[in-house]
Amino acid sequence: MNVYESVSNVKIAYIGGGSRGWAWGLMSDLAMEPQLSGHVKLYDVNLEAAQSNEKIGNRLSERKDVVGKWTYEAVQTLAEALEGADFVIISILPGTFHQMRSDVHLPEQYGIYQSVGDTVGPGGLIRALRTIPMYVEFAEAIKEYCPDAWVINFTNPMTLCVRTLYEVFPKIKAIGCCHEVFGTQKLLARMVEELQGDKQVHRAEIKVNVLGINHFTWIDKATYQGTDLMPLYDDFANKYYKEGYELSSAGHWMNSTFASAHRIHFDLFLKFGLIAAAGDRHLAEFMPLHWYLKNPETVKSWKFGLTTVEWRLENRDKLIETSKKLVSGEESVELKSTGEESIGMMKALLGLEDLITNVNMPNRGQMGGIKEGAVVETNAYFSADSVRPVLAGTLPPSINKMVVAHSYNQETILKAALEKDKKLAFSAFLNDPLVMIDVKSSSELFNQMLVNTKEYLPGWEL
Structure with a gap:
């Protein structure tokens, strides 16, 4: 049963609010939604980028063709962003393109090719090691400043981002959203x-x-x-x-x-x-x-491609130029649906409608054959202040054993990151099915990748 026809004064904290691309897509989706309005606080390690998005978002909201009216505010601290938030959206780049280049392309010197490098494989596992400490900080801050907020994560590695939030703050209300x-x-x-x-x-x-x-x-x-x-x-x-x-x-x-x-x-x-x-x-x-x-x-x-970091760098430069034009008013944000369901999720959680869609959440029995607490992706039912996983069943043994192997490897990486255990992290590295090279070469590659991301590994002995 839907409780309201519309909700105003919704407070959103956007971690990664200096995003070029994702942020503009969210602004467009919010601008096209007549049942919601409110305030978005933009927090980013790049404050200048967040300030640019503040100007872009507020200019968009002033347009006559916009039905969803929002104000945008760039803030300097995570605490400022989270204080009193109803929703927290997390969409960040964990590290820089320098680290991503190492994640994706250094393994190629050992004959290991990755098409994305953000979830599994050598790149995904090393990315996780530097991402997990960031999410520890996010979880602790959410617990302190907005413990009842709903958290929607878009960052990869999705499973470990969501898993970390629950490990640090078990009562958090977090979901991972993937298209x-x-x-x-x-x-x-x-x-x-x-x-x-x-x-x-x-x-x-x-x-x-x-x-x-x-x-x-x-x-x-x-x-x-x-x-x-x-x-x-x-x-x-x-x-x-x-x-x-x-x-x-x-x-x-x-x-x-x-x-x-x-x-x-x-x-x-x-x-x-x-x-x-x-x-x-x-x-x-x-x-x-x-x-x-x-x-x-x-x-x-097999008719697909390897997404190079060089392409991402070129695309970043184009987006920076687009940002300048949007800030100056030379260009305007295009009102176009992203196809993401974050707005629908928020509407359902606010009691405006019900929704069933796929999300990433800890396993509480919705999926058989995989341990309780591991983050799995199944359908879930969204309603007023509630997300209830839908019973999905169990995968056939031939598939489930592959899924379980990756799940256990991700749990190992989580433990290694939290305990700063290099030996444990290497064991997960060796167990990944893309690392089909000898142990000596694996060790050389692993150590060099860690060195290349060391600034995001405080307390590690490298």
């Missing part, structure tokens, strides 16, 4: 249009049961208007397995850093019988190195 499953729903929507002749199927009409961990999620049930889509997907996967399938909205895989031809989707379905529910770039990193990431030629044969 990868949405991409798979869009793929299924296009499949229905093509194979059944339906027109303009929206991804939200595709109902799915989600199980797994972030970026390694699986769908064991999918329906459209009551029709079971699993047999249809079998036909679809077999039809496009060799040549791949392009989603026109994403761009051709050869011309886009983030697009793929979904060949890994189809290959994993034919191998295991369930629909992998993340993008090919992420899925590849959870599997043994030689499957999809043996070398650039192998990657190309």
Whole structure:
């Protein structure tokens, strides 16, 4: 039952509020939502970037075509941002592009290629080691300044970010929000249009049961208007397995850093019988190195790409120029939905509507075959001040053993980060399926990667 028609004076703390891209997307989503209004405090280690976004957000709110009215304020401290917040949004870059270059590209000198490098693999694990201390600080501050706020995390590595928040502040009300499953729903929507002749199927009409961990999620049930889509997907996967399938909205895989031809989707379905529910770039990193990431030629044969840090640097420079134009008024924020569900989540938590969507939360029995407390990704039911995970079931043994192995490795990294235990961290590094090199080379790579991120590892003996 919905309690209100609208809610004003909502207080949002945005950690990472100097973001160029994500912040503007949130501003657009808020500006297009007529049922919410309030105040957003922008906190960022780059205060100047947050101050720019303050000007951009307030200018946007003054426009006549904007129905959601918000004021934006850049603040200097985390405490200022969090004091009295109803919601906390976390979207940060943990470290700099210098550290990211080491995460993604140093392993290439040892024959280890990564398509993203932010969740698992050598890059994801080292990124986690420097991210976890930041999230310890966030959790402690949230406990002190806004313990009843709902926390929505967008930062990767998603699983460990959310897991750290709960480890430090067990009563925190935090969820991890990821759009990868949405991409798979869009793929299924296009499949229905093509194979059944339906027109303009929206991804939200595709109902799915989600199980797994972030970026390694699986769908064991999918329906459209009551029709079971699993047999249809079998036909679809077999039809496009060799040549791949392009989603026109994403761009051709050869011309886009983030697009793929979904060949890994189809290959994993034919191998295991369930629909992998993340993008090919992420899925590849959870599997043994030689499957999809043996070398650039192998990657190309599977029709996806390696996201280079050089591309990210070039994109950053473009965004900085865009920021200047938005601040000066030379350009305006485009009112366009991001497709994220954070606004819908907030509306549901405020009692305006109900929502079921996939989220990352500690396992409290919603997923079998994986230990309690580990962060898993399943559907959850959102209502007034409540998020209740939906019972998702258990993955088949052939898939579950892979998911559990990664989950235990992530738990090991969490313990290593909290205890500053280099030996324990190295054991997790060795256990990752992308690290298929000898122990001596693994040790050399691990130590150099740690040195390259040492400024974010206070108290470690390196």
